[in-house]
Amino acid sequence: MQLRRIITPTALGAAAALAVAVPAAAHTELKSTSPAAGATKSRSLGTVTATFTAAIQRGTLKVTAPDGTKVSKGSGGRDPRKVTRVRVALKGGLSAGRYKARWTIRAADGHEQAGSFSFRLR
Amino acid sequence: MPRLRIAALATLAALAGASPAAAHIQMSPAEAAPGDPVRFELLVPGEKEARTTEVALQIPKGVLPFSWEDAPGWKRTTEPATDGSVGVVRWRGRLAADGFVRFSFLAATPEQEGQLTWKAVQRYDDGSEAAWIGPPDAENPAAVTEVSAAAARQNAGGEGQGAGADGAAPSTPPAPASADAEADDDGGGTSGTLGLAFGAAGLVLGAAALVVALRRRPRAVV
Numbered sequence: 001m002q003l004r005r006i007i008t009p010t011a012l013g014a015a016a017a018l019a020v021a022v023p024a025a026a027h028t029e030l031k032s033t034s035p036a037a038g039a040t041k042s043r044s045l046g047t048v049t050a051t052f053t054a055a056i057q058r059g060t061l062k063v064t065a066p067d068g069t070k071v072s073k074g075s076g077g078r079d080p081r082k083v084t085r086v087r088v089a090l091k092g093g094l095s096a097g098r099y100k101a102r103w104t105i106r107a108a109d110g111h112e113q114a115g116s117f118s119f120r121l122r
Numbered sequence: 123m124p125r126l127r128i129a130a131l132a133t134l135a136a137l138a139g140a141s142p143a144a145a146h147i148q149m150s151p152a153e154a155a156p157g158d159p160v161r162f163e164l165l166v167p168g169e170k171e172a173r174t175t176e177v178a179l180q181i182p183k184g185v186l187p188f189s190w191e192d193a194p195g196w197k198r199t200t201e202p203a204t205d206g207s208v209g210v211v212r213w214r215g216r217l218a219a220d221g222f223v224r225f226s227f228l229a230a231t232p233e234q235e236g237q238l239t240w241k242a243v244q245r246y247d248d249g250s251e252a253a254w255i256g257p258p259d260a261e262n263p264a265a266v267t268e269v270s271a272a273a274a275r276q277n278a279g280g281e282g283q284g285a286g287a288d289g290a291a292p293s294t295p296p297a298p299a300s301a302d303a304e305a306d307d308d309g310g311g312t313s314g315t316l317g318l319a320f321g322a323a324g325l326v327l328g329a330a331a332l333v334v335a336l337r338r339r340p341r342a343v344v
Contacts, residue, residue: 027281055186055207057157057230083186083207108186108230110159110282 028054028107030115031084037117043094045121048072049079049087050103059086059105066097076103096122145169147177147254149240149265153273157233159188161278162267164242167222172246174217177225180241181208184232189279191226198225216247228278231269238267 034049035041048063061076076088086103102116145167154160168174181187187208190198196215203209217223231238241255241264256263277283 054188055230057186057233079205081205083205106157107281108159108188109228109279110230110277112282 027111028052028056028105028109028113030103033101033117035119038119040120040122043096043121045090045094047087047089048076048101049085050101050117051082051085052105052107053084055083055108056086057106057108057110059103061086061088061101061103063088063090063099063101065094065099071099094121096120146263147242147244147265149267151267151273151276153268153270154231154238155273155275156231156235156269156271158275159228159230159278159282160276161226161228164225164240164265165222166217166225166244168217168219169252170246171219172248172250173219174215174223174244175247176212176214176243176245177223178210178212178243178245179225180210181229182232182238182240184234185229185238187211187227187229189228193223193225196223196225231267235269235271238269240265240267 029052031051031053033051034047035045048061050059050061056078059076059078061072062070063072065071071091071094072088073091074088076086079085079087086105098118098120100116100118102114104112104114106112146169147167148165150163150165151160164177164179166174166177181203183203185207190211192198193213193215196213199212199214200208201210201212211225211227213223213225215223241253243251243253243255245251252262254262254264258266275283
């Protein structure tokens, strides 16, 4: 009887913790980017990619220069050769500075997400 | 009457020969919406005396499986396609001669309308196999799912666009979070943060429950 008074709330608490924590594990997440976030690359960089932990249905990737102008060709899309990756080609003649890449994806399970990362060119 | 006996045997032989075609591998649903997470189910009947020991299913191009139901007594392996998606899924087990098994999984359908052809090979413990790869009118047809915007959306798994409001209208991905755009250090994704927050909240709840439980604990007991 007394023992149950201890165990029940503890078990309920643990169950609540699990119930709340578990759904996040099923989500597709950003795994890596190229260039890596915070990395410095040559101004001749041609392509930017973002790779996720699982297959995605679709995605976009846009890159902007330090002054805010768009330097990616179009809005990018899922890499035809890799179902977990979005990619976009960059325009030529880029200047040195900090660039920002913004991505959106729809995971295989339909979950829509967005995020960003930045890198430097010199 | 030998003639009658022969006729009877011939009838039996015809029945025995015909029966395998009656029990086809099937895939449901027959119709699905494009770009929708759907629960597919492959129904595999044991269609002869030998026992089914393996079922290999080729995932049609553009279909993205993301979750698999466990079929008790069956082991699942997958082989990747060249683009890293699931190319072939293989289930190994042992089916009763008069049994059937269902293999269920969640997968996103392609965003384009069209026909999905589910080619499957069923192997038996007598070394024989049945290749369900033919056209719909063949003796061993491959199952077909029609991807059509007219089909109801399932949103299996509950993460995508629901069957309500806008129905089959294609969804627009959200704009990047504004907080993220302002931040000096770049975050990964918005959902990762949300998941962490929920997880932390759960942990706090659990700890609080433990504290409450321990404080209530009478000294005399245990």
